[in-house]
Amino acid sequence: MLMDSIFTLLHVVMAIINFSIIFHSSLYLSSLKCLCLLGIFSFLFPQSSLDVRALQFSQSLIFAIEEINNSSSLLPGVSLGYKIYDTCTSAAKAVRMAMALVNGNENSTLNEQCTKSAQVQAIIGETSSSASTAIAKSISPYSTCECLSDKRKYPSFLRTVPSDYYQSRALAEMVKQFGWTWVGAIRRDDDYGNNGMAAFTKAAEQLGVCLEYSLPFIRTYSQEKVLRIIQQIKSSTSRVIVAFVTYWDLEILLNVFYEHNITGYQWVGTESWISDSTVARLDKHKILQGAIGLAIPDTTVTGLKEFILDINPLKSAGGAIFTEFWETLFKCKYSVHNELKHTTVCTGQEKLSEIENEFTDLSLLPIFCNVYKGVYAVAHTLHNLLGCTQTCPAKKQPDPLTVSVYINIDLQLNKGEEVYFDKNGDPVAKYEIINWKTIEDQHEFVTVGLYDSSFPAQNQLIMKMGSIVWNAFSIKYGSHNLCVICTRKAVQKGKPICCFDCIPCAEGEISNMTGTNIHKTIIFFRHKNTPIVKANNSELSFLLLFSLALCFLCSLTFIGRPSEWSCVLRHTAFGITFVLCISCVLGKTIVVLMAFRATLPGSNVMKWFGPPQQRLSVLAFTLIQVLICVLWLTTSPPFPFKNLKHYKEKIILECQLGSAVGFWAVLGYIGLLALLCFVLAFLARKLPDKFNEAKFITFSMLIFCAVWITFIPAYVSSPGKFTVAVEIFAILASSFGLLFCIFLPKCYIIIMKPEMNTKKQIMGKVK
Template sequence: MSTWKRLGQCFVLIKLQLLVSYSQTEDMLCSRIGDPEVPQLSRDGDIMLAGFFYFHKLVFNYNCLLFSEQSLNFREFQFAQAMLFAIEEINNSTELLPGVSLGYHVYDTCGSVTRSIKIALALINGNENTSSLSDESCIRPVQMQAIVGESSSSPSTAVATVIGPLHIPLISHFATCACLSDKSKFPSFLRVIPSDYYQSRALAHLVKHFGWTWVGAIRTNDDYGNNGMATFTEAAQQLGICLEYYVAFFRTDPKEKLQKIIDTIKASTSTVIVAFLSPRDMEVLIYELSLQSITGIQWVGSEAWIFDSEIAALNTNHVLDGAIGLSIPKAHINNFREFMLDVKTLNSSNNNLFTEFWEALFSCKFKQSQSEIIQEECTGQEDVTGVENKEVYFNENGDPPAKYEIINWQPRENGSVDFVTVGVYDASLPADNQLKFPIKSLVWTHNSTQVVSKFCSETCRPGTQKVLQKGKPVCCYDCISCAEGEISNITDSVTCMKCPLEFWSNERRDACVVKEAEYLKFEEIMGALLTAVSLFGTFLTAAVAFIFFRYRNTPLVRANNSELSFLLLFSLTLCFLCSLTFIGRPSEWSCMLRHTAFGITFVLCISCVLGKTMVVLMAFKATLPGKNIMKWFGPTQQRLSVLGLTFIQVIICILWLTISPPFPSNNFKEFKDKIILECSLGSAVGFWSVLGYIGFLAVLCFIFAFLARKLPDNFNEAKFITFSMLIFCAVWITFIPAYVSSPGKFSVAVEIFAILASSFGLLICIFIPKCYIMLVNPEKNTKKNVMGK
């Protein structure tokens, strides 16, 4: 049967009892239900204080709540002794409360919230051992002026809620829940122990200090555990610590729930567990872990259990060996040791609590019945001394300063445990100096020298970024390689950085490298091939010029306007050479030179061809009767026409260079990982004006040559000019779309190809047939053969 069901039955019984009592005593103004609460320790005084401690564990029974006076809690007994010592010191002082004595009633709450509330209400309403009370007794002042306790947060919260409206102080020595600092809810609560607000953060820093970023967490399902673990979780997330699991239980939970937690621990990959548990809940957990021999876990504990000798006594299977956690610093109080040691039964007013303490401490009995197992008899003279079990201020919430000792469980050879102080955490110091470890000899689980915490995911190397796995903690992630052009140069990077525009990521994506500069180089295959073709064209043009010069007096050369022929050969040479300006790294001068040289030399070339075509056409017209046209196409006119047509292109180029000249630029758009070094056109109008003028002259030349293609001579030059112009126009018409669509250096190669192809077209179509006659068939190089019909 669950705890809640048992409590429900209890409350039903209480309700029934209330109804019966009310019906029997309806004529009385006030009546007591049940027995009065009897203190474990008491002393009269002018001002009475109540002490709430749980000397014994609470046991549940199907009928109702019963309390078993077994397994005396030595730490709680020491707490009570400290209270009595403080009262004795005050009563013996002539300065603190002169003429006023303090008395006390110390009660055993057995760790039960219900019992704590019941005792508190009894102290408020009156605790006389009578069946009926007078009217005056119901409105009289409370018996206790203050309550010292509880040792846990949940009972303290409950009691503080009950007595808060009456402004009765509740002073706790061990309730650490940060919720109790809220003065709007708990106006009369005070404590002499730091709030868990600081402890939770201290635990998070402790875990982070050892590099444990993948941990499990277990808490007590009460105010202490829930509030403390919530603060720890928040601080842990800020420090980059991830919780693989986050479970809670209470000591009265069904065994099945506790087994689920055990199974979670078994199935987990983390080797570190942060336990924000009360001592009694830790006892339940450690008992189950010992039964199932679950070891090898590094425990990180809160102050509630890390310094508890009773829990250490349960560590028989070394489950908690190497545990580390926080403890309230020990302080030296004058005469307190002597007071603690003076607990002999004969000097304690024959109080049953001291008798029980003595018997539990020395495993003996003062009085033994025949039915009991015979034990060693207590003499009362046993030696207690041989038994081993800050400026002070308060903040605005009534909390003392937060300072903790760091305790490490170091097992002895005989199986017991030493609580060794290995460090300190002081929240009043600067953030980077709060955690100190003066002692380096720490012991971890399995007596290892270090604890290697496992991870949900491996560290992401540089060049990758962390991508969180859906539905899992932030420490569970996938390592995804950075995209092209992005890098991460640190481990566990959450984002990838984009490289600057001039840089690109390397293959490992962990560094930005300068992008490769791409342009048409002389040393690469395509550049070398185009250079060779250009030089070959130049050499071939020079050879043709040499042949024409050698045979300059022959009829074939003289009949074809030798002056324009040599000028055309010269311009073709320049055309072949200007293609070289397109190869190599673009510079300010090369960008201006390549386009203007190309435009002017080609216009010079086309002007010469156009002059030759006009001469052929006009020569035929001049043979007609009454025609004297050749006087307008003499050598002078030919020179002027070529010069004039070329000068127009020069003017266009000058305007282009003056207004918006070509310039070297970096193209980042064509390729992501390369920089295209190219010549920007500057003024696109200037560029297309140059090309347009060349095209206009080429079309005009083609028309005139076409008209003169059937003139009656054996070596009609107009035929060859027509072919050359067809090639020229075809090349440049094809050039435009190819130039626009080609990326990077390929657009430059297309332009060079167009220059070379059109130049070779003119050279081959106009001059090679003549060279063939002059070199191979010299018998045809006569006036008769040249004139034909």
């Protein structure tokens, strides 16, 4: 995420707000074997304002470096230096700075002890996801995006903050555990927000949580865009908002929500803002009351808090930066012009202990500790490389690639903190679940749970449900959208499948549970145990229904511009599916004839055509057609063709048959089976059954044969798109003929005449 710490070697990146912090190193080979890492401390801030959050992050990095330089056990005889640049959240500036440093094109001041130019050893960089993405291809920086776990694209990327994959899943599991199945979402319109929300949406769908809306937002949006977002939120029915945004986006959102009187929503936040006291101070109207979300676990690094608040390093950085910082912090001016007579004059003796502002607020200390971890991970790797005695790299000087290969995967820091990276360069995902409680008109952060990805799946999310304080209005109106008893879900046209209306159940049906789905079932399957379905060979009937569905789908392959695969697929799929269909009808016809023969005294003919033989016959007939298609495709398959001869002013895109013999062999085999089926059904049409299926098979085969007999002259005489239209018509007409003639009479009895759906009626024993 943005407020995190990431680092990647082969120009490693660790995220720091609006900063790219770069290590330099050059090797001085002498009798002392000194490694001198040089640096210049410089800040480049935006002209409009000073980002004191960024100063806190830079102080954390400087603290770690100075602690390492003063250590006698870690990198003895080696000094670490640093440079600090401000990218101003600009992707272009981030790329320009990073590439200049990587390529050695930036100016550097060398210590007298060193004789070689500085070499970039590691970049601890930009947390803005969009700016990070811009330089990811060249030096592999980024924030918490799940995509950076792909080692094929980013082999040198590691981070000390969990991937958004875990945060998104943790948020989805948390929302599900609260019973919220109908939520809305606002995401920052950049790589962080869009990628994070995409991961959340995927995880939420798997858990049965539905997003009513997912709205992009960034503070630079026009007023018109913001108003559209507001209107969509006001018109929604969900009362939970999952916010994948940053604290500076919330500054705008809170004001807009207050102006439009939008209250009573339960907010769910990411670690970018949920534990930030700056956001809590901005929420003057308690819009975020009861907010809950994930935060980086609190860790302790002795002396870090005091060092961050110590502004002495700024004095040594130069008068300009110290002056701007001091004036911003104490809202005073060192030089007062005539037009600013009422402005407070800075004395330089002001005390930090007497003020409370964004700089003195250390609510993000856990994130600062991640910066500390990242610096130590790099330092330990350099230490091990310089003191290597076994399996050492060929190069004596540790270059970025070597550091990337030999970086420690699991190390224990001096303060007891563990830095661990899995095979994807990610640490174990651990989050505290923070709940906002209002005490004496002020928001306070209370830990109400824990998420740890290293635990078993069923125990990763631990909640203290009784300790959570909700937004009162969101609970009053609820966050569920379920259909109540005696209603059912109806999907809304043009919206996601999880968006639905609740409408009364159909006549004769009832739903006796809230939130249940009424599944539609095929009539034949629903009544599979009734006599009429059993008597008509239910197994072959279901196989016939399946093959008919494939026949209908075959028509889709004839639509669109011809290509090599579509030309091959349309004819072979058509030939095989229709043979499968006719084989099932032929099997049913043979069963009818055999069944009648079996009723004669002394006849045992059904043992020769039982269920195994029926399946085998369908398979055998279909395999013959498959063999014909294979021979056709191997000798001369269909191919796309531009017909320039039929019309002078038009070019007709069509599929040439390749081998005409192959096409007519496929069609002829279908005709042969249909003719055989028609003859057998015709012979059995007058069998003395109460419900004679052979009669309906005869009608269906009569329609089938009539369609395909008329198809031949129409196909031969139709050019281009008309040829395709004739084929589609023949496929649909013959498929509907089979479907209606064979299944419509049975469905009529099942639905309209259930009294006839008895064994006695089917056997004709009722007078």
